[in-house]
Amino acid sequence: MTDTTRAWLRTLRALTGTPPPVEEPLPDDPVALFLGWLEVAVAAGVPEPHVMTLATVDADGVPDARALILKDVDERGWAFSTTASSRKGAQLSAAPEAALAFWWQPQARAVRVRGPVVQATREESEADLHARSPAAQASVAPGDWTLWRVRPTRVEFWQGAPDRNHLRIVYLRSGDGWSLARSFTVG
8 A cells, every 4th residue: 555655645746836936135034034924925815824833842752743823923932822731831841942834835835933932921821812712711721821932043934946946045043133044955
């Protein structure tokens, strides 16, 4: 069955999206580029462009990933929320590092964010909880809802190309600012 599956998978088309042009010049900060790409995705009707994959590790160092909704992004980081008592909450408390991945298929674009994770203030977490529906609020124990922020050390923007000459734009934290590199990679 493996040979059949492998052959079948190779018949499936990939990178069928239409990449929009990259705005020049590139901003000095990855938040500005992310918000620009997000706005382009929303304007183009990309379904659920604020959904991302959150990757954490468990106590044994085994990776774990799940889809969540981005709650905010600014100079403080990329924000998401969950209960502290959940598996992801426990993993973040024990190993406060994470990675986020966004995939916007219609545009053949992806964004990867990684770095340490910090808890927002209790007031910010409560405000985020109160923005949810009453039914969603009712299922959360008092004080359990937590807003987290990934404070990135690396943010990578990837734009696919049908010829496989993909564009990578990488921001690396450098002191109080960012260094920027762009490259084309064949993949």
